[in-house]
Amino acid sequence: MQDMLAQMQEKLKATGQVGPGIGLRGRVGSLGNDLDATDVEKKRNSIIDAFLLTMMSVGILSEPQGPAYLPPTGTRPATGGHPDEWVGDPANYEFSYEVEDAVAGLNFGHHESRKDNEATGAYHVLLPDGRTQIVDYIADNGGYRPMVRYEGTATYPAPGPAPGGSTSNEGYRY
DSSP states (O other): OHHHHHHHHHHHHHTTSSSTTOOOOSEETTTTEEOOHHHHHHHHHHHHHHHHHHHHHHHHHTSOOSOOOOOOOSOOOTTOSOHHHHHOSOOOEEEEEEEEETTTTEEEEEEEEEETTEEEEEEEEEOTTSOEEEEEEEEETTEEEEEEEEESOOOOOOOOOOTTSOOSOOOOOO
């Protein structure tokens, strides 16, 4: 850092911006004071000192101020694979939820249970056509195996007047 400061001072001296005998005489500001070369040099030196102090503080503050973020230390188990496999405890659980809102026309839910490496469950949803889609599934070492079925009869609204006022079912006209 000191070398950088010395280089900056040398450049300023070389360009005539700092050094002995450089100054201005005349009226400065509204006070009407006469300044000689030493006054101007002192002001320039104080400005340069302030500039150099600022540069040094910026350099110091831009340095990392603590330990850098590093990946976690430690090793993974030799088995590799998914993080769930690292724990070693079997995953045994059950959960379920149901949502029914007749005003909004919503009816769906899901339930699942898992014992060791096999999960079984079902989910259902009320479709816009009035049927309920039900998916029963098994997920184990053999993969995810769904069985999809439908309950109810699909109903569709009766054809009405088209948005343009036409009563035919010709589709959109361009």
